Amino acid sequence: MEITQHEENGIVSIAIKGRLDADSSPEAEKVVKEALEGQTTSVLFNLSGLEYLSSAGLRVLLSAAKEMRRREGKIVLCCLNEFVKEIFEVSGFQSLIPIADSVDSGMEVISQ
Amino acid sequence: MGNSNSATESILLVDDNPTNLQVLFQTLEGVGCKLLIAKNGKGALAIAGKARPDLILLDIMMPDIDGYEVCRQLKSDRATADTPVIFLSALGETEDKVKGLQLGAVDYITKPFQPNEVIARVNTHLTIHRLKREVESQKDQLEHELEVVSEVQRKLLPKKLPDIFGFKLAAHYETSRYAGGDYYDIIALPENAWGFLIADAEGHSAPAAVLMAMTCALFRAYPDSPDDPAAVLHYLNEHLCKVAEPSFMTALYAVYDADRQTMRIARAGQPLPMIYRASEKKAFELDSPGVYPLGIEPYEIEIPVAEVKLMSGDRFLVYTDGLSERFNAAGESYGEERLLKPLATDNVTAPQDVIAVIMADVEQFAGDHPADDDQALLLGIVD
Numbered sequence: 001m002e003i004t005q006h007e008e009n010g011i012v013s014i015a016i017k018g019r020l021d022a023d024s025s026p027e028a029e030k031v032v033k034e035a036l037e038g039q040t041t042s043v044l045f046n047l048s049g050l051e052y053l054s055s056a057g058l059r060v061l062l063s064a065a066k067e068m069r070r071r072e073g074k075i076v077l078c079c080l081n082e083f084v085k086e087i088f089e090v091s092g093f094q095s096l097i098p099i100a101d102s103v104d105s106g107m108e109v110i111s112q
Numbered sequence: 113m114g115n116s117n118s119a120t121e122s123i124l125l126v127d128d129n130p131t132n133l134q135v136l137f138q139t140l141e142g143v144g145c146k147l148l149i150a151k152n153g154k155g156a157l158a159i160a161g162k163a164r165p166d167l168i169l170l171d172i173m174m175p176d177i178d179g180y181e182v183c184r185q186l187k188s189d190r191a192t193a194d195t196p197v198i199f200l201s202a203l204g205e206t207e208d209k210v211k212g213l214q215l216g217a218v219d220y221i222t223k224p225f226q227p228n229e230v231i232a233r234v235n236t237h238l239t240i241h242r243l244k245r246e247v248e249s250q251k252d253q254l255e256h257e258l259e260v261v262s263e264v265q266r267k268l269l270p271k272k273l274p275d276i277f278g279f280k281l282a283a284h285y286e287t288s289r290y291a292g293g294d295y296y297d298i299i300a301l302p303e304n305a306w307g308f309l310i311a312d313a314e315g316h317s318a319p320a321a322v323l324m325a326m327t328c329a330l331f332r333a334y335p336d337s338p339d340d341p342a343a344v345l346h347y348l349n350e351h352l353c354k355v356a357e358p359s360f361m362t363a364l365y366a367v368y369d370a371d372r373q374t375m376r377i378a379r380a381g382q383p384l385p386m387i388y389r390a391s392e393k394k395a396f397e398l399d400s401p402g403v404y405p406l407g408i409e410p411y412e413i414e415i416p417v418a419e420v421k422l423m424s425g426d427r428f429l430v431y432t433d434g435l436s437e438r439f440n441a442a443g444e445s446y447g448e449e450r451l452l453k454p455l456a457t458d459n460v461t462a463p464q465d466v467i468a469v470i471m472a473d474v475e476q477f478a479g480d481h482p483a484d485d486d487q488a489l490l491l492g493i494v495d
Contacts, residue, residue, distance in 0.1 A: 021437075022316075022484065052445070054437055055314045055362065062408065063358055091362070092381045092404035095413075 002049070003028050005035040011042040011110060014064075017049030020057030028060045036064065041073025042110045046103060048079035053087050065097045078106035115235045116242070117144035123234065124148045124165040126156040126182070127200070128174040132223075136169065136200070139227045143234055153177035157185055160192045166241055167234060172201035172212070183215045194244075196237050200225065261321045262287055268328045270298055276306055276492075278370050282463035284471060284489040286434075292486035293320030293361070294432045297331055301339045304370045309344075310382060310490055311363040312432040314405070323361055323407070327352065341365045341378030342415035349380070349406045356407025363406050364430055373494060375428060377418045381405035383433055383448060388456050390425025395456040397448060427466065428492045429455055434485035438478050446477050463491045 001024035002017040012035050020028055036043065043064060061077065068075040078100040080088060088094055100106035123145050127133045133149055140147055148163055150156040153176050160168060168186070172179035179199060186192040199212040204222040212220045218237055221230060265287070273281045283296060293313025301307055309331055313323035330351050331338070338344045344365045352361060362381035368374070377385060379402035388395040400418040403411055422428060431451070438446040454473040460466055467489055474487075 055312075055433065059314055059358065059360070062360070090381075090384060090402070092379075092402045096404050096408065 001028065003031045005031060007035075007038075007040065010040060011044060011107070012036065012038075012040045013044045013046060015046040015049065017051075019052040019054075020050060020060065021052060021054040022056040025054075025056040025060050028057070029063070032060060032064050036067055039071075041068065041071045043068060043073070043075050044103070044106050044110060045075070045077045046079055046106075047077055047084060048081075050080065050084050053084050055091070058088075058091055058093055061097060062093070074110045074112075076100050076106040076109045078103055115144060115238070117235070117238055119144065119146055121166040121238060121242075122146040122148055122163060123238075124150060124156065124159055124163070124168045126150045126153075126168065126174075126179070127171040128152055129171075132171065136230075139230055140234060143231060143238075145238070153179070153182040156182050157192075160186060160195060161189065164191070165195060167238055168195055168197045169200050169230075169234070170197055170217075172199055172203055172208070180211065180215055183212070183217060187216045196241050198233065198237060200230070258317060261318060265292075265295075265321055265324060268325060269296065274298055274300065274306070276368075276370060277304075278373075278495045279306070279368060280463050280493045280495065282467050282491050284467045284487070286483065286487045288316075288434065288483050288485050288487075292316055292434075293324040294434065294486035294488040295324045295328055296488055296490050297328065298490075299331075299338060301337055301367065305339060306368045306370065307338050307341075307344070308366045308368065308430065308490060308492075309363065310430045310432065310488060311361050311406075312382065312434075312486070312488075313361045314359045316485075319359055323352070323356055323359055326355065327361055327363070327406075338365075339367055341367050341376050341417050345378045345380050345403070345406065345415050346411060349411055352407035353410060360405040360407040362433070364400075366428075366430065368428075368492070373422045375420050375422060377420070378415050379403070379418075380415075383431060383436060386429040386431075386448075386451060386455055387420065387422075388427035388429075389423070390427075391423060393456065393458065395427070395452040397452075422494045424494055426494045427455060427463070428494075429489065431489040432486060434483060434487040435474060435489065437485060438474055438483055438487070439481055440478050441481050446474055450477065461493070463493045466493070467491055 001019055005014040014035055065075050076098050098109055100109050125136050128151055150159050153174055170179045183197050197217040198219040199217050200221050202223045209220040219233055296310045299307040311327050313320040330348055364379045364382035366375050366377040377400050379400050384397045384400055387398050401416040403415050436448050454470040457469045
């Protein structure tokens with residue numbers, strides 16, 4: 001699993017590649033926590049490279065969503081592949097965390 | 113600098129020269145441990161095996177078997193392999209030291225030795241060995257506690273499956289190495305109906321186990337007859353939201369009306385149930401709409417309930433994701449689709465046999481790769 005983050009114009013972008021599961025989620029959790037350390041109220045997850053997502057991975061995304069809710073901010077997950085999107089939908093998370101097809105439409109969601 | 117050595121700890125001194133032994137003995141008298149002596153290799157091995165010293169100071173040049181050979185034999189015997197060995201020898205070349213250390217010794221002191229240096233190194237290695245034993249003991253204790261937790265969890269599961277007229281049940285439950293969070297329960301309802309709950313706490317060990325135990329207790333304490341799947345999930349969610357964070361519980365609650373042969377299902381993040389239609393000899397995933405898992409936040413919306421009519425010979429399967437997330441050595445997951453084939457097996461008809469076919473397929477796929485999550489399945493077949 002590879003996770004990178006950067007901030008631009010007040011929006012924190014986090015890209016996750018590979019598998020987000022019980023093994024890799026502790027590291028992902030740590031990076032996400034650090035990425036959100038500032039005052040940001042906008043976070044975009046670029047999941048175009050994400051191959052697999054388990055319940056442990058969902059938990060990482062959920063904690064980011066909850067933090068954004070606390071700050072009355074916005075979160076969006078974009079570029080999920082078909083497989084990951086299905087995992088997301090079966091798990092019922094699509095009503096908790098918005099998803100977008102592309103980074104651009106994701107940015108639109110956050111800036112609304 | 114003080115030490116925490118105690119008289120229950122012992123050091124074995126090995127040297128064929130009586131004068132050397134005596135000097136060593138006198139040097140280490142103040143260290144606070146019991147001192148044992150051996151004058152040759154064979155004696156050293158015998159005493160090491162019996163008395164299990166906490167440290168061995170080993171001479172190398174000895175008549176029968178030399179110190180290197182003694183060390184080799186110590187390391188190859190499980191009883192003495194973990195005992196730290198310090199070589200104490202006149203052989204002072206680098207290759208002698210490297211040889212000794214590569215044989216597994218923790219240190220190498222050349223003779224003639226400086227008493228305070230020997231004392232300092234002995235204390236250091238005794239401390240390291242002591243800490244190592246403490247860590248191992250705590251690890252054993254933790255593993256034992258997790259086993260106890262696992263035992264408690266097993267007791268919370270139904271002791272046996274009920275006999276439902278017209279609907280034969282079988283279940284499979286397998287924990288992974290650590291206490292997990294999978295749970296299932298079956299309850300009799302009025303008017304020949306039955307409720308089936310299957311749930312999966314996210315995570316492992318104590319937190320997941322606690323969540324599992326709470327869900328079990330909450331379900332059994334439902335203040336009414338749990339015949340409304342949506343109401344049951346609402347109730348569980350309401351109570352779990354207060355305590356589950358940061359974890360959550362996926363769940364599925366299905367009510368079977370045995371007279372009408374209809375199954376009503378409410379699902380919160382649990383994998384989709386699967387159905388085998390005997391008339392078509394085909395299995396498929398039921399498109400059962402769902403909500404997010406229990407314990408995250410209250411449900412503002414109505415929980416949708418799927419309804420399906422089952423005919424004679426039809427099979428209804430619910431399971432936890434430990435099954436679909438079972439990996440093989442190549443890193444591929446078993447997934448959901450693969451389940452459809454063994455579910456549709458027509459070699460056998462009894463539910464426990466169908467489950468056996470399913471599990472055999474899963475195990476064959478996974479190969480040597482063990483499960484890292486609990487696996488639970490509940491299967492019902494209509495007569």
